[in-house]
Amino acid sequence: MTAGQDDRLGHAAAEAVARRSYGKLVAFLAARTRDVAAAEDALSDAFAAALADWPKQGIPRQPEAWLLAVARRKAVDAMRRRRTSDAAASELRMMAEEMESNLASEAEIPDERLALMFACAHPAIDPAIRAPLILQTVLGFDAATVASAFLVAPSTMGQRLVRAKQKIAQAGIPFRLPERADLPERLDAVLSAIYATFTEGWSDPAGTEARRRNLAEEGIWLGRLVASLLPGEPEALGLLALMLYAEARRQARRDAHGAYVPLGEQDTGRWDTDLIAEAEALLHAASAMGALGRYQLEAAIQSAHVVRRLTGRADWHAIARLYDALFSLTQSPVVAINRAVAIAETDGPAAGLEQLDMLSQDPRLVDYQPYWAARADLLAHTGANAEADRAYEVAIGLESDPAVRRFLEQRRTGIRGQ
Amino acid sequence: MKYMLMIYNDEEKVRAIPKEDANKMMPAYVAYTEALKKAGILLGGDRLQFSSNATTVQIRDGKTKVLNGPYAEAKEQLGGYYLIDVPDMDSALSWASRCPGASSGTIEVRPIWSMQ
Numbered sequence: 265m266t267a268g269q270d271d272r273l274g275h276a277a278a279e280a281v282a283r284r285s286y287g288k289l290v291a292f293l294a295a296r297t298r299d300v301a302a303a304e305d306a307l308s309d310a311f312a313a314a315l316a317d318w319p320k321q322g323i324p325r326q327p328e329a330w331l332l333a334v335a336r337r338k339a340v341d342a343m344r345r346r347r348t349s350d351a352a353a354s355e356l357r358m359m360a361e362e363m364e365s366n367l368a369s370e371a372e373i374p375d376e377r378l379a380l381m382f383a384c385a386h387p388a389i390d391p392a393i394r395a396p397l398i399l400q401t402v403l404g405f406d407a408a409t410v411a412s413a414f415l416v417a418p419s420t421m422g423q424r425l426v427r428a429k430q431k432i433a434q435a436g437i438p439f440r441l442p443e444r445a446d447l448p449e450r451l452d453a454v455l456s457a458i459y460a461t462f463t464e465g466w467s468d469p470a471g472t473e474a475r476r477r478n479l480a481e482e483g484i485w486l487g488r489l490v491a492s493l494l495p496g497e498p499e500a501l502g503l504l505a506l507m508l509y510a511e512a513r514r515q516a517r518r519d520a521h522g523a524y525v526p527l528g529e530q531d532t533g534r535w536d537t538d539l540i541a542e543a544e545a546l547l548h549a550a551s552a553m554g555a556l557g558r559y560q561l562e563a564a565i566q567s568a569h570v571v572r573r574l575t576g577r578a579d580w581h582a583i584a585r586l587y588d589a590l591f592s593l594t595q596s597p598v599v600a601i602n603r604a605v606a607i608a609e610t611d612g613p614a615a616g617l618e619q620l621d622m623l624s625q626d627p628r629l630v631d632y633q634p635y636w637a638a639r640a641d642l643l644a645h646t647g648a649n650a651e652a653d654r655a656y657e658v659a660i661g662l663e664s665d666p667a668v669r670r671f672l673e674q675r676r677t678g679i680r681g682q
Numbered sequence: 683m684k685y686m687l688m689i690y691n692d693e694e695k696v697r698a699i700p701k702e703d704a705n706k707m708m709p710a711y712v713a714y715t716e717a718l719k720k721a722g723i724l725l726g727g728d729r730l731q732f733s734s735n736a737t738t739v740q741i742r743d744g745k746t747k748v749l750n751g752p753y754a755e756a757k758e759q760l761g762g763y764y765l766i767d768v769p770d771m772d773s774a775l776s777w778a779s780r781c782p783g784a785s786s787g788t789i790e791v792r793p794i795w796s797m798q
Binding site: 386387388434435436437438442443446 | 683685769770771772774775793
């Protein structure tokens with residue numbers, strides 16, 4: 265390892281700790297005042313100071329106490345200048361004073377990040393802004409970073425975040441765990457925001473954009489946080505397992521020349537076995553709780569794929585059955601496509617095509633690349649080369665990733681040679 | 683916090699309801715109003731007449747314009763409201779979901795602007 269790499273790792277570690285500590289303090293302040301923006305304001309200078317200071321000076325032994333002490337000084341300065349006292353600033357002063365009077369109390373700052381996430385993913389908040397809001401409030405990413413990760417103009421993203429925080433403060437959105445009866449649905453909103461974070465990062469397979477790659481890690485980190493705070497919720501464990509299975513295959517998605525490698529052809533030696541083992545254990549624990557859900561099913565499908573590293577072949581019968589269950593749960597055409605592909609593996613390409621044909625009337629699939637790619641592949645396998653050629657053309661036209669485009673072009677050239 | 687629960691309904695459909703069915707709706711609203719009172723959260727509420735009885739007033743360039751009809755043509759019209767005082771949005775949403783109007787129309791839950 266070079267000194268430069270060492271520096272970057274040190275920087276990343278310091279930044280990670282700063283983000284965790286910052287999120288915990290924002291959550292604590294916001295839960296008391298309901299004012300997320302004020303909590304962020306109160307802590308933003310301290311957070312910026314930590315990002316500048318910790319990578320050089322090292323991570324303080326009590327990061328939250330460090331942040332609080334800086335924030336308190338800044339808050340006192342600001343209050344002197346403006347002679348105003350908002351609720352967040354005075355809460356912050358009280359916290360800092362309590363902490364200074366008892367240095368060992370750092371562990372006692374209650375962790376309200378889950379309550380904050382439930383507020384951010386409240387049904388009263390626009391679903392599209394929930395994941396960005398969680399990234400900003402729980403992890404302290406600025407609007408520009410969040411905007412570029414979600415491919416939205418920074419000014420638009422900034423506006424939406426401000427509006428959502430205003431709504432939380434002004435409409436009385438609560439900071440607490442939902443009632444038992446509402447928990448599954450509310451938790452689902454939190455989980456899907458976390459999954460959206462992960463998939464945004466996952467969609468940069470070449471790993472060229474540091475911000476987006478980072479997002480996959482942050483998604484996993486949030487997934488770990490929720491799973492550790494709600495260890496009895498099988499879907500929380502299921503989502504974490506699902507993300508870990510996917511993450512385990514990150515390196516195998518491209519070959520040494522950067523070419524796209526489909527899941528079925530990946531070198532299993534490049535899969536991360538530690539992550540797979542962790543995912544298997546989580547999935548096992550979740551399934552023992554006896555409440556099946558979308559994320560557990562998707563994780564189980566991943567598990568049936570990665571069994572190939574042991575047996576040489578994915579368990580396509582299990583995959584087809586799991587997609588059946590997932591389809592009856594979600595009615596999603598995307599799931600139906602995957603089910604058709606699994607049926608093609610178990611019953612032959614013609615049977616898979618028959619399933620795809622049943623979907624051909626769905627207007628949502630007209631510009632959905634995986635539908636056309638699956639169709640092209642199955643048509644080619646049944647020898648319908650002219651039709652396959654046309655389907656490949658549509659799929660190529662809809663693909664945004666150059667590596668996948670090249671892969672599809674090669675397949676297309678392949679059938680033309682026959 | 684104070685919230686207004688605004689009950690929106692398609693008036694054409696409401697007018698088309700046979701009288702005996704309409705009479706069945708009344709006890710549901712009476713029971714709901716009673717429940718709000720018992721919970722100690724009801725500040726006020728009323729049913730509004732049909733929007734065909736609405737008249738709008740505007741002053742533009744110093745001239746008063748009085749027009750027949752509601753402000754906006756919409757599929758659903760405001761047909762009534764409740765004003766309630768509850769701890770938070772979740773509580774307001776759960777009361778809104780119990781309102782008889784929620785099963786035929788739409789309840790808009792609006793926080794009241796607080797002066798503090």
